[in-house]
Amino acid sequence: MSDYTSASIDPSPTTHDVSSTVIPTTSLPPPTLSMTDVSVYEGDGDVILLCQMDRNYTFSSVHFFKDDALLGQSPDVSDNMTEFTYRINDPRCTDTGGYECRVVSEEGNLTTTANVTVLVRSGQPTLTLPFEIVEGRWKETSLFVCTYRQGVPPAEVYWSATLANGTTLDRLNFITQEFVAENQTDTCALEATSQFYYAFSMAWNASSICCNVKQGANTSTACGDVHVIPSDMCVNQTGKLEHPYTCQLWISCVNDVVYIGTCGEGQCIDVENDMCTSGGPPPGPSGEFSCEGRVSGDRIPRSYTYPSHCREYYWCVNGAPNNITCPGDSYVIWNTTSELACTDDYALSYCAVKAANESTSGTGTTVAPDRNHDDRSILLQKQSNWRQYSS
Numbered sequence: 186m187s188d189y190t191s192a193s194i195d196p197s198p199t200t201h202d203v204s205s206t207v208i209p210t211t212s213l214p215p216p217t218l219s220m221t222d223v224s225v226y227e228g229d230g231d232v233i234l235l236c237q238m239d240r241n242y243t244f245s246s247v248h249f250f251k252d253d254a255l256l257g258q259s260p261d262v263s264d265n266m267t268e269f270t271y272r273i274n275d276p277r278c279t280d281t282g283g284y285e286c287r288v289v290s291e292e293g294n295l296t297t298t299a300n301v302t303v304l305v306r307s308g309q310p311t312l313t314l315p316f317e318i319v320e321g322r323w324k325e326t327s328l329f330v331c332t333y334r335q336g337v338p339p340a341e342v343y344w345s346a347t348l349a350n351g352t353t354l355d356r357l358n359f360i361t362q363e364f365v366a367e368n369q370t371d372t373c374a375l376e377a378t379s380q381f382y383y384a385f386s387m388a389w390n391a392s393s394i395c396c397n398v399k400q401g402a403n404t405s406t407a408c409g410d411v412h413v414i415p416s417d418m419c420v421n422q423t424g425k426l427e428h429p430y431t432c433q434l435w436i437s438c439v440n441d442v443v444y445i446g447t448c449g450e451g452q453c454i455d456v457e458n459d460m461c462t463s464g465g466p467p468p469g470p471s472g473e474f475s476c477e478g479r480v481s482g483d484r485i486p487r488s489y490t491y492p493s494h495c496r497e498y499y500w501c502v503n504g505a506p507n508n509i510t511c512p513g514d515s516y517v518i519w520n521t522t523s524e525l526a527c528t529d530d531y532a533l534s535y536c537a538v539k540a541a542n543e544s545t546s547g548t549g550t551t552v553a554p555d556r557n558h559d560d561r562s563i564l565l566q567k568q569s570n571w572r573q574y575s576s
Contacts, residue, residue, distance in 0.1 A: 219236075
């Protein structure tokens with residue numbers, strides 16, 4: 186038996202130096218903040234700024250700034266700690282500006298910005314018309330004034346007109362003066378004025394002048410009627426005359442020059458007694474004699490004043506009636522048109538034709554001509570030959 190010596194195998198050990206090995210780690214960038222611009226009209230509710238963080242993050246505080254100034258109100262924080270909201274109650278135009286959301290942490294601050302724009306609607310314009318409009322006369326009293334709230338951004342203001350013949354002038358080329366009132370405490374509601382002087386010719390009589398305030402797609406309008414008195418109405422006349430268009434005013438003739446006076450609101454002039462009396466023009470027409478649906482410039486006899494008043498009629502402007510009186514001793518004709526409303530021939534008048542119709546039908550009504558103003562019979566009937574206005 187031979188001896189067998191088995192060699193012991195001692196494999197070489199494998200060593201691992203822990204100190205020289207780098208263990209891979211995952212490093213995340215800081216989260217991202219975002220905030221959206223906001224635009225709102227004043228009066229349309231609160232503004233809420235939403236600052237969002239795209240993932241959870243350890244932070245110590247959140248602040249909002251406006252134009253680099255710290256806002257005192259603390260923001261609301263969502264349950265998942267990733268959304269921060271700041272509320273602006275009843276925003277005004279002064280709240281417009283740049284806003285910053287800042288998240289503060291030990292690793293550094295996160296910031297994002299957004300713009301807030303608070304718009305202000307322009308106001309309904311108010312139109313002030315002169316009561317003294319005499320043909321060709323240019324004076325301080327012939328001032329047309331439109332006042333309105335300017336709004337944010339400022340509204341565009343322009344003047345337009347509808348002539349008695351129905352012609353519409355979209356934009357008048359009058360030279361206007363524009364003002365913004367100074368030293369106003371409420372900068373969000375600045376009061377502005379657009380005004381002009383103009384020497385009107387008779388071609389403008391019975392026209393409607395409008396002030397238009399345009400802000401974006403919205404336009405507010407205020408209109409008033411232009412009634413022109415002939416410049417030679419007082420030739421060979423003295424004393425007071427009735428105004429041809431409204432009982433609140435009267436005409437005073439001094440040395441052939443036309444002057445116009447006015448009674449108080451809701452009063453009418455009594456020329457014969459030289460005094461203002463209470464009461465105003467009758468209410469607007471209805472039914473067959475309504476201005477509703479009619480084009481501007483239509484003239485309608487005031488049937489309910491028959492038979493005591495044969496010289497008055499309605500002139501329609503934008504669907505509303507205006508009280509008009511035929512000049513001198515003329516009468517409202519039976520079939521009025523936008524070009525012709527009055528006649529010197531009583532037989533053609535509304536009163537005469539209506540009386541004849543009623544007599545034929547057996548009602549037996551007799552109407553006497555309204556000739557209480559013979560002293561003004563020489564006044565020129567200029568309404569039949571007004572010159573056509575050309576823009």
